[in-house]
Amino acid sequence: MTKTKIQGKFYPLKHDEWLRACRELTPAQRDVLYFVRTLDPYGDGLDISIAEIARQLSTDKRTVHRSTVSRALKELDANGFIDLELLMVRLNIKAKGIHYWDSEALSLPFGNASGVQDASLRAMQGASETSALPRDNKRDHDATVLPRDNERDHDATSVITTQQARSLRNKREPQASPNHDSNSLRLNKTYKDFIDSLCKTKREKFLEFGLRKAAELPKPPALPKKWIERNWQELREEFFTTSSQTPNQVDPAQSEREQQEQINAARKELAELQKRQQSWTQQGQGARG
Structure with missing residues (x-):
């Protein structure tokens, strides 16, 4: 049987890694983790907005909020699953004296x-x-x-x-x-x-x-x-x-x-x-x- 080469990038998920994620993460955190890992399997770095992650993870039956994604990313960074670098933030400043x-x-x-x-x-x-x-x-x-x-x-x-x-x-x-x-x-x-x-x-x-x-x-x-x-x-x-x-x-x-x-x-x-x-x-x- 001839094996057909599949084009694209893939994340090499190991069984032990999956078990650790199941044991230590909530479902929402796990969803966000493998969303970013499968987009960046080689760890080159990924620039994506929280709103975009929430939009792509949402379905007709379930809405994923940006707050959920933000908390998940912080928790993943704190536990060593990802390295989070803040490149751009949104500030709402009202300088009223x-x-x-x-x-x-x-x-x-x-x-x-x-x-x-x-x-x-x-x-x-x-x-x-x-x-x-x-x-x-x-x-x-x-x-x-x-x-x-x-x-x-x-x-x-x-x-x-x-x-x-x-x-x-x-x-x-x-x-x-x-x-x-x-x-x-x-x-x-x-x-x-x-x-x-x-x-x-x-x-x-x-x-x-x-x-x-x-x-x-x-x-x-x-x-x-x-x-x-x-x-x-x-x-x-x-x-x-x-x-x-x-x-x-x-x-x-x-x-x-x-x-x-x-x-x-x-x-x-x-x-x-x-x-x-x-x-x-x-x-x-x-x-x-």
Whole structure:
């Protein structure tokens, strides 16, 4: 039988390498790893955007977000699967000084004034009307009042994160109010932020979900809670997707408690926001004096 030579470049995948990837990586990380390795089998270097990787990995039934690709690349680089070099990053800079703080009501430095105003209105409505938080909200576990200022943080690399860490905005950043549509998730910055944003019931359910996923791995981790902490972004997306596809059976008493928790949190954050706004106004007046 004559063997036909196949044209093109191929990645020499070994069985041991595949097993290691299965044991140490999440499915999303593994998809990204072999996407780049098969495009660059000789390790010559590959210039490709995060958006393009996400687009090619997406299907009609499954959307891969740029945030997922970005996190996967960072994790692969940290674990030695790839060497990641930052050649170009996107910065969204709003250099608003002290005169802007004083002239714009309820504005945050280096932030979005209209977003804070809307947040304040929603917080006051939630504090005065119990019905402002509907019972059929399937994702009230992380529904807070104040939005993040920069909606493009999920596209950012560690360089952007470092730049933002130097700004006054990130010293005391408000809690996120994520849009629960899967195409516009605004992520919590850390695992602790995410866990703290959940009510007690949702927190317990998420941890149970993560422990179950850890136990289902071919080689379950010795410290499952540490594994959950490392992979919380992927677990969160899967947890919320699974929850949204499950029939909503809500205990009225539990729903009432969760609503009250959210109202109390809204009141607390509104009070803190007003206090900070007063402080910024005083700083602006002092600078002009």
